[in-house]
Structures are given as C-alpha cells and as structure tokens.
Amino acid sequence: MRRNGTNMNRKEEIIMATLELAAEKGLGSVSMNMIADKVGIKKPSLYNHFVSKEEIVQAMYEYLREQAKGKSQIKMMDYSTIFAGKTALEILRQMVGGYVRMNQQEQMMMFYKVIYSERCIQPMVAKIMAEETERMILATKQLFYAMEIHKILHFQDADMSAVSFAMTVHGLMDYGLDKQTGKYEAADRKKDLMDEYLKWFCEENAVERNREDTEQRV
Numbered sequence: 049m050r051r052n053g054t055n056m057n058r059k060e061e062i063i064m065a066t067l068e069l070a071a072e073k074g075l076g077s078v079s080m081n082m083i084a085d086k087v088g089i090k091k092p093s094l095y096n097h098f099v100s101k102e103e104i105v106q107a108m109y110e111y112l113r114e115q116a117k118g119k120s121q122i123k124m125m126d127y128s129t130i131f132a133g134k135t136a137l138e139i140l141r142q143m144v145g146g147y148v149r150m151n152q153q154e155q156m157m158m159f160y161k162v163i164y165s166e167r168c169i170q171p172m173v174a175k176i177m178a179e180e181t182e183r184m185i186l187a188t189k190q191l192f193y194a195m196e197i198h199k200i201l202h203f204q205d206a207d208m209s210a211v212s213f214a215m216t217v218h219g220l221m222d223y224g225l226d227k228q229t230g231k232y233e234a235a236d237r238k239k240d241l242m243d244e245y246l247k248w249f250c251e252e253n254a255v256e257r258n259r260e261d262t263e264q265r266v
Contacts, residue, residue, distance in 0.1 A: 059097050062087055063108045066101070067155065070162040075105070075170060102172040108159065109176045116153040127194040136200045136250045143191060144217055144246065147184070151221065160225070185214045201253045209253065216245060 065086040069078045080101060084094040098104045131139060150156065166173045188210040195201045203209040220242045226232070 058087075058089075059107065060111065062094065062097055062104060063111050064155075066104050067108060067112075067158060067162070071158050075162050075166045075173070105163075105172050106176065109180075112153075112155050112159050113150075116150045116156045125190070127191075127198070131194070131198055131200060136195065136254070137246060139195070139200065140246045140250065141243070144242065147217070148221060148242075157225075161229070181214070181218065184218065185211055188214045199255055201250065202255045203253055213249065217242070220245065 062083060066078060066083050069082055069086055073082075078101065080094055081091055083101070083104070084091045087094070098107065130142070134142070151160065163170075163173045163176060167177050168174070189207055192201070192203060192206045192210050192213075196203060196206055223241070
C-alpha cells in the first residue's frame, strides 16, 4: 500500500487518515465510517485493525511519537557520552532542543493541534497528554540523577526539580506554539525565554552555588 509516495501498512494508513480527518473536522466529529471511507475499506475491515476510535488515537500517538524520535535522531541515553566536555547549560540545551525538535515534526504538530482542542472533552485525549507529561518528568528525573552523580548540577530535591523543570519547559513550548498559531509578537521579541530559563536554572542549581549555600547555613 502506498500513500503520499511512501510505503505504508494498513494500520499506518488508518492512523494517517484519522489524523487528516481530525485536523479537518475536529476529532469529535470523526466517525469510524468516515475513517473507513477515507482509507477506502469497508467498516468491518476497519474493525479488524482497531476496535474503536479511541484505540486509533492511542496508536496514532505512539506511532507519530516514534516516527518523530527517529527523524530527530533521539536514541537511548548514554550519559557519559552526552556529558563529555559539556557544561550544564550545553547539556540542557541539547536535551531540551531534541525534545522540542521531536514535537515540532510536521505530523506531531498536526496531532497536538488536534488533541489540544479536545483535551477537556475527550478522556482518551486527556490521558495521552498526561502520559506525555509523565514521560517527560521521568526522563528529566533520570537526567538530573545522572547530572548529580557526575557533579554537573546539584539539587536540594532532584525529583521536585525535575517536575518543576518539565512543567516549565512544557509551558514554554505551549507558549511558543500559541504565539506561532496566533501570529502573536511578544513585546521583547529578541529574548528567547526557553534559553533564558535554562541559563537561570543552571545558575540556581550550580554545584558551587549550592556548596556555598550549605556552608552559610552551617
């Protein structure tokens, strides 16, 4: 099976057809009949692959995420290699930049635009958004544990620092998407808020700064 010039299996074709319909009509307005018609198969054949629209949406998220990771060249983490010869700021720029690039892939952007408008009314969509946030928090915790062990940064509470960091990065990404979609120009257009935040975060959690604070308390 070929779609848009690329080889796709039937499940992938169903996923992409659903994404296109959702982007055009809104996810809540898309039915299994519409998906089957878009793919060019009978509705019973569609149920051979997915039992519900919710299952298609969940599969869509997993499929697009893996595709975006591949295109962004995100691989298993080898922290010793990632950290070698880099400052804390360089490491965070690399890690956050990779995550941002993954989520800015064209199909992922389309997917997020669809589900952002549905998250308050579609339980499956809300679940997907919660899962993505949990994944980022967990990945950030693992990164911060490694940075602590390698004495690159120091945290009073690595777990809560990871939650705060992940939620702030998510918020700044949403802000950037809103500006882009709304064609909004901020008052200070030259300032990169994400990079300013990363600089501040590294300064606040520098090993030397935390050592001095500890000595002063003693």
